[in-house]
Amino acid sequence: xxxxxxxxxxxxxxxxxxxxxxxxxxxxxxxxxxxxxxxxxxxxxxxxxxxxxxxxxxxxxxxxxxxxxxxxxxxxxxxxxxxxxxxxxxxxxxxxxxxxxxxxxxxxxxxxxxxxxxxxxxxxxxxxxxxxxxxxxxxxxxxxxxxxxxxxxxxxxxxxxxxxxxxxxxxxxxxxxxxxxxxxxxxxxxxxxxxxxxxxxxxxxxxxxxxxxxxxxxxxxxxxxxxxxxxxxxxxxxxxxxxxxxxxxxxxxxxxxxxxxxxxxxxxxx
Ligand code: NAD
Numbered sequence: 001x002x003x004x005x006x007x008x009x010x011x012x013x014x015x016x017x018x019x020x021x022x023x024x025x026x027x028x029x030x031x032x033x034x035x036x037x038x039x040x041x042x043x044x045x046x047x048x049x050x051x052x053x054x055x056x057x058x059x060x061x062x063x064x065x066x067x068x069x070x071x072x073x074x075x076x077x078x079x080x081x082x083x084x085x086x087x088x089x090x091x092x093x094x095x096x097x098x099x100x101x102x103x104x105x106x107x108x109x110x111x112x113x114x115x116x117x118x119x120x121x122x123x124x125x126x127x128x129x130x131x132x133x134x135x136x137x138x139x140x141x142x143x144x145x146x147x148x149x150x151x152x153x154x155x156x157x158x159x160x161x162x163x164x165x166x167x168x169x170x171x172x173x174x175x176x177x178x179x180x181x182x183x184x185x186x187x188x189x190x191x192x193x194x195x196x197x198x199x200x201x202x203x204x205x206x207x208x209x210x211x212x213x214x215x216x217x218x219x220x221x222x223x224x225x226x227x228x229x230x231x232x233x234x235x236x237x238x239x240x241x242x243x244x245x246x247x248x249x250x251x252x253x254x255x256x257x258x259x260x261x262x263x264x265x266x267x268x269x270x
Contacts (some may be wrong), residue, residue, distance in 0.1 A: 001208035001263055001264075001267065002055055002251070002253075004174050004251055005231065005251045005264070005267075006250055006267060007095050008203075008231065008249050009078070009203075009231075009264060009268050010200050010228045010267065011105075011229065011249070011268035012099050012203045012229055012254060012268060013035065013267065013269075015100070015202060016098075016101065017202025017229075017269065018101045018102075018103075018201045018202050018203075019094065019098060019101060019102050019117045019120070019201060019202070019203045019265075020103050020104075020105060020194075020198050020199070020201040020203070020205070020207060020219070020223070021091055021094070021102070021103075021104045021205045021206075021207065022089075022105045022106075022107075022204060022206045022209065022216055023104065023105070023106045023107065023108060023113070023152050023166050023206075023207045023208060023209065023218075023221055023243050024106075024108065024207070024208045024209025024210065024216070025107070025208060026049065026109060026207065026208020026209060026210075026235075026256075026257060027085075027087045027088065027108070027207045027208040027236060027256075027257040028082065028088075028108055028110050028112055028208075029208065029256075030085045030256060030257060030258045031082040031083055031084060031085045031087075031088075031110075031112060032078075032082050033078055033079055033110055035080075035116075035208075036053075037209075037210060041149070041246075042147045043055050043149050044188035045064075045067055047061050048092065048200075048228050049255050050052070050115050053180050055068060055071050056066075056068075056177070056179050056243070057179045057180050057181045058182055058199070059181055060201055061134065061172075061174060061179070061187075064097070064162075065087045065155060065172050066156040066160075069160065069164060069175075070154070070155075070156045070158060072128075072155075072175050072177075073088060073147055073150050073160070074150050074152055074154070075128075076144065076147070076175075077127050077147070077149045077150050079109070079110035079111060079112070079143060080111075080129055081149070081191075082112065083112075084112045084115055084116035085112075085257070085263070086257075086258040086262055087207065087208075087256075087257030087258050087261045088113055088115075088116035089116055089117075089254040090253060090261035090262045090264070090265040091104060091118055091261065091264075091265070092111065092116050092117040092118050093269060094265045094268060094269055095119065095120060095200060097268070098129075098268070098269065098270070100120070102120055102241070103120050103122065103123045103194075103197035103201075104118050104120055104121045104122065105124055105190075105194045105197065105198075105216075105219065106121060106122070106123055106124065106125075107124060107125045107209060108123075108177075108214065109123065109126050109127055109177050110128060111129050112202070113142075113160045115164065118234050122181070122194050122197070123189070123193065124178070124184065124189050124190055124194055124215055125177060125213075125218075126175070126176045126177035126178050126189065127177075127261070128144065128168055128177070129143065129150075129175055129176075130137045130142065130143060130144060130175075130176035130177065131143075131144050131145075131164070131173040131174060131175060131176055131261070132165070132173065132176050132188075133166040133168065133172075133173060133174070134171060134172040134173060134174035134211060135166070135169060135171040136173065136174070137166060137168050137234075138168070139166055139167065139168040139169070141176060142167075142173070144175075145163040145164070147160075152190075152214060153200050162246065169210075171264075174238055175187070184214070184215050185232050189215075194215065194219060194268070195215075195218065195219065195222065196240070198219045198222045198223055199222065201223060201228050202227075202228055202229060203228060203229040203230075203231065203266070203268075204220065204223035204228055204229070204230050204231070205231050205233070206220065206230070206231070206232045206233065206240040207232075207233045207234070207248065207257050207261065208233065208234060208257050209238070209240065210238050211238050211239035211240055213230045218240065220239070220243050221243070223237065224243045224246070224247055224250075227247075227248075227249070228248035228249070229247075229250070230243055230244045230247045230250040230251075231244065231251050231253055231264065232244045232250075232251070232252050232258055233238065233255065233256075233260045233261060233264070234252075234253075235254060235255060235256055237252075
């Protein structure tokens with residue numbers, strides 16, 4: 001391991017500091033779940049190509065709930081069949097080593113952290129395992145009904161519609177995920193909890209995120225301004241790497257989550 005990285009991690013371990021890990025789609029890439037930036041993130045409707053930033057919106061759901069659900073049901077199937085990888089496992093090991101000094105803040109909706117065994121997880125972009133009433137009738141969070149695996153071309157059926165009907169008001173159920181034209185909050189997306197954990201963290205460990213969304217960047221800036229250690233694991237340059245470069249206790253650990261996390265966690269856990 002690079003000496004500077006080793007020194008930063010030794011410092012956090014010796015101080016028994018709190019650690020916030022902030023993960024994005026990149027940590028699940030080695031489990032076979034495409035990130036939003038790859039070509040596989042696109043979705044074709046008729047002859048038109050949509051980017052995730054257009055599909056994952058309240059506006060699109062209002063216009064075409066069947067098409068938005070068709071996209072999610074395909075993506076959720078991919079997530080369900082993926083297995084956690086060595087990066088997810090490393091974060092479980094860190095949590096077991098330092099207990100309540102650890103908080104995991106994830107942008108991923110794929111459930112792989114939970115399935116790997118992480119417990120202190122804040123899902124700031126929601127969780128594919130749940131649905132809720134699109135009309136906010138008050139029914140609360142429900143489990144996503146079981147669906148058989150789907151192909152990209154599978155049409156939306158009457159059976160799908162029945163499964164995705166709110167049992168209380170008869171309107172649409174929606175995925176429990178934050179759309180690009182919606183706001184973070186505490187009840188659904190644990191915004192305040194994530195910021196509060198960051199406000200006492202001695203280390204922010206960022207893994208596999210491009211920093212394209214608002215709360216993750218707020219978390220990065222808060223850690224930076226507080227002088228927390230900042231380690232960014234990513235094969236590519238990104239805004240967190242820039243913050244790490246400007247921080248006296250910052251380090252850009254270039255590489256994949258599976259390559260870099262096990263040794264980083266071993267150094268932190270001692
Ligand atoms: P992103 O797609 O914008 O960026 C992915 C980042 O991961 C990039 O910086 C890339 O360089 C990096 N990366 C790629 N392979 C990696 C690897 N093996 N190890 C470490 N890093 C790697 O993803 P984002 O920043 O999380 O933001 C996109 C949004 O997409 C989020 O809102 C998230 O909820 C959603 N999303 C989630 C999933 C999932 O749940 N698995 C998948 C796709 C998108």
